[in-house]
Amino acid sequence: MDNPLLKxxxxxxQTPPFDKIESEHFMPAIEEAIKEAKQEIEDITSQSTAPTFENTLEAMEFAGEKLSSVTSILFNLNxxxxxxxxxxxxxEASPILSEFGNDIWQNADLFERVKAVYNQKEQLQLxxxxxxxxxxxYKAFIRNGADLNEKDKARFKEITKKLxxxxxxxxxxxxxxxxxxELVISDEKDLSGLPDSAIRQAANTAKAKGKEGKWVFTLQAPSFVPFMENGDNRSLREQLYKAYMSKANKNDERDNKAIIxxxxxxxxxxxxxxxxDSYADYVLEERMAESTNKVxxxxxxxxxxxxxxxxxxxxxxxxxxKELGDDSDLQRWxxxxxxxxxxxxxYAIDDELLRPYFKLENVLDGVFQSAEKLYDIRFKEVKNIPVYHEDVTTYEVSTTSGEHVAIFYADFHPREGxxxxxxxxxxxxxxxxxxxDNRPLVSNVCNFTPSSPGNPSLLTFNEVTTLFHEFGHALHAMLGKGxxxxxxxxxxxWDFVELPSQIFENWCYEKECLDLxxxxxxxxEKIPQEYVEKIKASSTYHEAYATVRQVSLALLDMGYFSLDRKEAQNIKDVAEFEGKAMAPTKLFDKVEGTLMSTQFGHIFSGGYASGYYSYKWAEVLDADAFSLFKEKxxxxxxxxxxxxxxxLSKGGSEHPMELYKRFRGREPKIEALLERAGLK
Structure with a gap:
C-alpha cells in the first residue's frame, strides 16, 4: 500500500498531506515508525563510545520523529x-504507543547512559x-519506572496501557x-426571547438534520448558551440544562462513572x-505550584x-x-x-448589541494585527496547503522582514466530528x-457561532476573548526559538502554559485594540466608545460567581487526585464524591441526575489531572504581567x-519562575488579579 504518512x-x-491520508494508513505507518524509532534507540544503546550529552541526550531527543508526526496527525484528527x-x-494505536513509550523509559541500557551523563552534569558546562x-x-526515566523491579515495571506498563x-x-x-x-421545537412560541441569530441557526440545524420547518437546539456551545441565556420557556431551559449536565451519566453503555x-x-x-502518596504529589512535583498544600x-x-x-x-x-414578579425558586437553569x-x-449591553461589531473574519484580522504590532509578524492566507476539512483555513506566518515563522491552521465552527x-x-x-530551524505547524480549533445563508459568523464577546485566548497559545508555539x-x-x-493565552485576552477590553x-x-462603523466602556464596566459582572465555579472544578480535580492509595480504591459513589469535593463552593442545590465528573474531559481525557487550578494560577501571572503593558x-x-x-520564545528551556522574573523584574503578585476581578 502506498502510504503517504511514511513518505x-x-x-x-512539509505540512501533513491531508488530501491523501486515509484512516487505513495509520496503523501500518505507526507500526513502521515504531520499528524505525526502536532502531534509533538501539543505535544509541549499542554504540561503544562513552555516553555524552550529544550521543545520548540529543540523539534520544531526535529519535522517533516520524512516529511523532504520524501520531500528532492521528490524535489531532480524533x-x-x-x-x-x-x-x-x-x-487500537493507544495501547501499542503506551507500550512503546514504556519500553523506552524502562530501557535499562538507555537509562544507564542517561544516568552516566546526568551524574557528570556539573563538569559538562551545559x-x-x-x-x-x-x-x-533523567527525571522522566525515574517517573516512568526505570528504577522499578521487573515485577513492578510490568505492572506499570500494564496500567499505562489501560489508562x-x-x-x-x-x-x-x-x-x-x-x-x-436534540431539542426539537415545533411551536414558534417556544422560541420566545431568543435572538434572531440563534433562531436562524436552529432552523439551519433542523434543515441539515432533515427536519425542515422546525428548530433544533443542541449541546454545542453556540446553540446551548444562547438558549440558556435568552429562552423564555423555563421548562425547555430545564430540559436543555439537564441534558447538558447529565452527559455520560445515564447508567448505560456510555456511562463514565465506572471509567472514572x-x-x-x-x-x-x-x-x-x-x-x-498521591497522583497529585506526582504531578505537582513538575509544576510551579510544587505541592498539593500550596495548591x-x-x-x-x-x-x-x-x-x-x-x-x-x-x-x-x-x-x-422577585422584582420581576416571578415567585419560583431560582434554579441552575x-x-x-x-x-x-x-x-x-x-449595563445596557448584551451579546446581540455587540455581535454586529464582531464578524469572525474581522476579529481574526484584529488578532493578526495585534500580533503584528506586538511581535512584528504577519499572516498571509495560503490556499495550497492540504486541510482535513473545508472549514479549515491556512496562513503562512512570517516576520515583517519576510522570514518564515510558522504555518497556522484556523478551524472555528462546530460539527459532529x-x-x-x-x-x-x-x-x-x-x-x-x-x-x-524547523518551524512549527500550529492549529487553533474552536466551536464558534457559524455563518448561515446570507448571514456572516457574528461572535459573542465571550467568543472574541476565546479566540484571543487560543491565539495566545498559538503565539507561544509559533515564536519558539529553541x-x-x-x-x-x-x-x-502546565501551570505556566496558560499565561501566554490568558494575557492576550486583556487586549479585547482596550479601545486601542478594539478599534483595529x-x-x-x-x-x-467602529464600535462606539460607550460600548467599550460598557464592556469594561461589565467585565467584573458576576466575576466572583465565575471564580467560585473555577475553584469548584479545581477542588473536584484535586479531590480525585489527592487521594492516597487506599482512598482511591474506595470511591464507591462518584456522585457522592463529587458532592463532597465541591461542597465548599455550593451556591445552588444539587440537581438530580446531573454530574460534572462524567463529562470532565480536562482531567479524565485531557492533560489537566491535578492541574485544573492552573487556569486561576495563570490568571495571577497574566494580570500581573498585563499591568506592565497597561503602565507602558x-x-x-x-x-x-x-x-x-x-x-514566548523560551518555551520550557528554563524554570518558568526564572523566565517570569526576568520579564517582570520580580515574582508575580495576586493584587492585580483581585483588582481586575473586582474582588479587592
Missing amino acids: NFDTPF SAETNKKIQEVAR DNEQEMLLTKT SQLSLTFGENVLAETNDY QEIVNLRSEKVSLLGY QAFLDDLLQQALPKAQEEVAEIKAFV DWGYYSEKLKKKK KRGGAWMTTYRDQYRKNGE RYGSLSGANVY FAKHYETG GIFNKEVAQSFKDNI
Whole structure:
C-alpha cells in the first residue's frame, strides 16, 4: 500500500498531506515508525563510545520523529474531525504507543547512559537549555519506572496501557452524548426571547438534520448558551440544562462513572509504585505550584476572597427575579437567563448589541494585527496547503522582514466530528537540527457561532476573548526559538502554559485594540466608545460567581487526585464524591441526575489531572504581567519584545519562575488579579 504518512511530505512547508491520508494508513505507518524509532534507540544503546550529552541526550531527543508526526496527525484528527474509523484506529494505536513509550523509559541500557551523563552534569558546562533537557529526561526515566523491579515495571506498563484506553473511551462517550442530543421545537412560541441569530441557526440545524420547518437546539456551545441565556420557556431551559449536565451519566453503555473510578484507582496505583502518596504529589512535583498544600492554600485563599461576593451576586439575582414578579425558586437553569437580563438592565449591553461589531473574519484580522504590532509578524492566507476539512483555513506566518515563522491552521465552527471546546495544538513543534530551524505547524480549533445563508459568523464577546485566548497559545508555539522540540513553544510547566493565552485576552477590553477590528459588519462603523466602556464596566459582572465555579472544578480535580492509595480504591459513589469535593463552593442545590465528573474531559481525557487550578494560577501571572503593558502602553514595543524574548520564545528551556522574573523584574503578585476581578 502506498502510504503517504511514511513518505517525506511533498507539500508546502512539509505540512501533513491531508488530501491523501486515509484512516487505513495509520496503523501500518505507526507500526513502521515504531520499528524505525526502536532502531534509533538501539543505535544509541549499542554504540561503544562513552555516553555524552550529544550521543545520548540529543540523539534520544531526535529519535522517533516520524512516529511523532504520524501520531500528532492521528490524535489531532480524533479531536477535530473524527469518525468511527478514526476512533477505532485511536483505540487500537493507544495501547501499542503506551507500550512503546514504556519500553523506552524502562530501557535499562538507555537509562544507564542517561544516568552516566546526568551524574557528570556539573563538569559538562551545559547551557540552560541543555541542562533542562538532561534533567527533564533523567527525571522522566525515574517517573516512568526505570528504577522499578521487573515485577513492578510490568505492572506499570500494564496500567499505562489501560489508562490510555480508558481516557479515549471517556472522551468518545462525551462526544457521542453531545452529538446525539436534540431539542426539537415545533411551536414558534417556544422560541420566545431568543435572538434572531440563534433562531436562524436552529432552523439551519433542523434543515441539515432533515427536519425542515422546525428548530433544533443542541449541546454545542453556540446553540446551548444562547438558549440558556435568552429562552423564555423555563421548562425547555430545564430540559436543555439537564441534558447538558447529565452527559455520560445515564447508567448505560456510555456511562463514565465506572471509567472514572478505574482511572482514579489506576493513576493512584501507578504512582504508588514510584513511591508517591498521591497522583497529585506526582504531578505537582513538575509544576510551579510544587505541592498539593500550596495548591490547596491558593484555592482556599481565592475561595475566601470570592465566595462572600458570589453569595451576594446570587442573592441579587434572587431579588431581581422577585422584582420581576416571578415567585419560583431560582434554579441552575435560571441562572444564565436572569443573569443576562440583569446585566442588560445594569449595563445596557448584551451579546446581540455587540455581535454586529464582531464578524469572525474581522476579529481574526484584529488578532493578526495585534500580533503584528506586538511581535512584528504577519499572516498571509495560503490556499495550497492540504486541510482535513473545508472549514479549515491556512496562513503562512512570517516576520515583517519576510522570514518564515510558522504555518497556522484556523478551524472555528462546530460539527459532529469535532469535540466541544476550544484548543491549540501542533502538528510539528519548533526545533533546530543539523543547522536547520524547523518551524512549527500550529492549529487553533474552536466551536464558534457559524455563518448561515446570507448571514456572516457574528461572535459573542465571550467568543472574541476565546479566540484571543487560543491565539495566545498559538503565539507561544509559533515564536519558539529553541533547539529541542520537547522544550519548545507551549511545552512548559502546565501551570505556566496558560499565561501566554490568558494575557492576550486583556487586549479585547482596550479601545486601542478594539478599534483595529470591531466595526459594524454592515456599516463599517467602529464600535462606539460607550460600548467599550460598557464592556469594561461589565467585565467584573458576576466575576466572583465565575471564580467560585473555577475553584469548584479545581477542588473536584484535586479531590480525585489527592487521594492516597487506599482512598482511591474506595470511591464507591462518584456522585457522592463529587458532592463532597465541591461542597465548599455550593451556591445552588444539587440537581438530580446531573454530574460534572462524567463529562470532565480536562482531567479524565485531557492533560489537566491535578492541574485544573492552573487556569486561576495563570490568571495571577497574566494580570500581573498585563499591568506592565497597561503602565507602558498595550502595544509598547519594549515590553512586547521583553515578553517575546523572556516568555514566548523560551518555551520550557528554563524554570518558568526564572523566565517570569526576568520579564517582570520580580515574582508575580495576586493584587492585580483581585483588582481586575473586582474582588479587592
